[in-house]
Amino acid sequence: MKKQTGSKLVSAWKNDFPLLKKSKSLHYLDAAATTQKPKLVMDAVKEFQTKSNANIHRGVYRLAENATAEYEYIRDMIHQFIGANSVHEIVFTSGTTMAMNLLAESWGKKNLSAGDEIILTAMEHHAVIVPWTELARQLDVKVRIIPLTDKGLLDMKEYENALNKKTKAVIMTAMSNVLGSVVDLKKIGEAAHRVDAKVFIDGAQYIAHRNINVSKLPIDGLVFSGHKVYGNFGAGVLWVKLDTLEMMPRYMGGGAMISRVTWDHIDYREVPYRFEAGTPNISGVISMGAGVKYLKAAWKSGAKQHEEALLKELLSKLSADKDITIYGPASLKDRGPIVSFNVGNIHPHDLASILDQHNVAIRAGHHCTMPLHSSLGVPATARASLAVWNESRDIDSLIKGINAAKAILMR
Amino acid sequence: MNIYQENILDHYQHPRHAGKLKKQSHSSDVKNDLCGDDLQFELLIDKGVVKDAAFTGIGCVISKSAADILIDEIIGKKVSEVKKLTSDDLVKMLGIPISPTRLKCALISLEGVSKAI
Numbered sequence: 294m295k296k297q298t299g300s301k302l303v304s305a306w307k308n309d310f311p312l313l314k315k316s317k318s319l320h321y322l323d324a325a326a327t328t329q330k331p332k333l334v335m336d337a338v339k340e341f342q343t344k345s346n347a348n349i350h351r352g353v354y355r356l357a358e359n360a361t362a363e364y365e366y367i368r369d370m371i372h373q374f375i376g377a378n379s380v381h382e383i384v385f386t387s388g389t390t391m392a393m394n395l396l397a398e399s400w401g402k403k404n405l406s407a408g409d410e411i412i413l414t415a416m417e418h419h420a421v422i423v424p425w426t427e428l429a430r431q432l433d434v435k436v437r438i439i440p441l442t443d444k445g446l447l448d449m450k451e452y453e454n455a456l457n458k459k460t461k462a463v464i465m466t467a468m469s470n471v472l473g474s475v476v477d478l479k480k481i482g483e484a485a486h487r488v489d490a491k492v493f494i495d496g497a498q499y500i501a502h503r504n505i506n507v508s509k510l511p512i513d514g515l516v517f518s519g520h521k522v523y524g525n526f527g528a529g530v531l532w533v534k535l536d537t538l539e540m541m542p543r544y545m546g547g548g549a550m551i552s553r554v555t556w557d558h559i560d561y562r563e564v565p566y567r568f569e570a571g572t573p574n575i576s577g578v579i580s581m582g583a584g585v586k587y588l589k590a591a592w593k594s595g596a597k598q599h600e601e602a603l604l605k606e607l608l609s610k611l612s613a614d615k616d617i618t619i620y621g622p623a624s625l626k627d628r629g630p631i632v633s634f635n636v637g638n639i640h641p642h643d644l645a646s647i648l649d650q651h652n653v654a655i656r657a658g659h660h661c662t663m664p665l666h667s668s669l670g671v672p673a674t675a676r677a678s679l680a681v682w683n684e685s686r687d688i689d690s691l692i693k694g695i696n697a698a699k700a701i702l703m704r
Numbered sequence: 705m706n707i708y709q710e711n712i713l714d715h716y717q718h719p720r721h722a723g724k725l726k727k728q729s730h731s732s733d734v735k736n737d738l739c740g741d742d743l744q745f746e747l748l749i750d751k752g753v754v755k756d757a758a759f760t761g762i763g764c765v766i767s768k769s770a771a772d773i774l775i776d777e778i779i780g781k782k783v784s785e786v787k788k789l790t791s792d793d794l795v796k797m798l799g800i801p802i803s804p805t806r807l808k809c810a811l812i813s814l815e816g817v818s819k820a821i
Contacts, residue, residue, distance in 0.1 A: 640764035642739050646707065646806065658739055672740015672762070701708055702765065704717070 324680035337583035367582035376506030472621030482511030519581030528577030
């Protein structure tokens with residue numbers, strides 16, 4: 294539901310967020326770093342702690358049974374949200390980074406050996422680059438890095454050329470946290486499966502803005518974090534196709550993931566429990582479930598269209614300024630609402646500091662993509678990203694702040 | 705209080721000590737990989753005194769103005785005195801309230817000068 298007064302977009306969801314209600318003058322344009330939390334999510338955590346707080350999978354008493362049921366209900370809800378075939382394909386982790394490390398350590402170490410190849414892209418986040426390139430170095434596996442076109446999109450020709458019978462896995466982001474660039478998951482997966490390579494997708498940004506139906510896509514794994522879909526920090530999801538997940542050895546060891554322990558031998562549990570050692574971040578998972586519930590409801594009432602209309606406005610206003618360089622694709626269908634840019638030769642840190650004085654929160658730096666920034670030829674960029682609470686006023690304040698920075702630093 | 709005060713901007717836009725020295729005895733290179741600041745320092749030290757100093761490189765307003773202000777301060781000083789300079793001293797020299805994140809930008813100059821001597 295977007296109301297338009299003149300050409301100004303207003304958010305129907307802004308008042309759902311206590312922090313934004315409290316700080317009325319704040320223009321928070323950093324959803325890609327973390328989302329603000331709706332009251333619904335805060336209430337869900339409070340309710341859990343008031344009515345059902347207990348450890349899960351262990352107790353026989355009713356309180357523990359309730360806690361377990363609520364936790365497993367979220368697992369069911371998430372599997373439906375992403376279109377997974379089975380609830381057993383959902384592993385709860387502490388976030389995207391842990392999920393990626395789990396994949397590399399568990400699947401990677403078992404299935405990769407010297408002479409094999411893996412494919413990454415030039416726009417990957419350190420959470421992908423660090424575990425997979427270090428593993429590749431350890432195992433003498435070749436890493437092929439797919440470049441971007443000058444439009445900021447993945448170069449599909451180069452991707453298809455890079456695939457060969459030695460390729461064992463393709464690991465890439467579905468939506469870049471810097472450029473906003475989106476990849477065609479169907480095309481990516483089909484090409485990879487033709488050479489029997491697995492496809493593991495970093496969905497951290499994608500999941501908050503676009504639908505995904507993993508059982509209908511030729512992909513084998515997906516990771517994302519709760520705090521980017523309106524939940525609290527510290528919880529995330531690893532989805533892996535069942536037959537692949539079942540063959541993966543354990544990651545962390547401890548309680549809850551074993552079926553029998555003696556001094557001489559350990560029997561591990563079935564999936565997904567094999568990958569959930571120790572007491573999980575139960576309230577984090579509860580909040581992630583509430584966040585996803587909120588997002589689904591927002592989508593039902595037009596949030597996707599609202600974000601897209603705002604993105605169009607943001608791109609249009611930034612590109613009207615000839616001193617501003619926008620990185621990433623220009624076309625709306627090829628990108629999500631994440632826009633990185635530079636203003637003249639103003640250092641992004643200075644821009645962000647001045648914007649802060651105008652109550653505009655943007656991100657400045659390399660956004661955990663140092664190799665990408667290297668290839669863009671800049672040490673850092675400024676980044677504005679959108680979510681359901683954003684409005685035209687936020688974009689207007691961003692532009693005002695940019696002009697103020699230019700007045701001070703581009704005399 | 706604004707960190708982009710006139711004196712800070714003045715040192716950033718009209719630095720007194722930007723460029724290379726004709727003669728130098730000590731030099732260093734410091735990088736802040738987190739944001740891309742990359743500064744090079746040159747010092748001319750004679751009989752234990754800093755006779756001249758200069759800097760080049762890329763950086764944000766804080767890092768470059770801090771470099772200029774610090775060099776202003778150390779020229780004519782004994783090396784032993786320069787070695788005693790702390791981050792608190794540098795913050796006082798700048799005279800602006802710096803947040804913990806931007807503090808790294810300012811301190812890169814102190815690191816550069818210390819590394820050179």
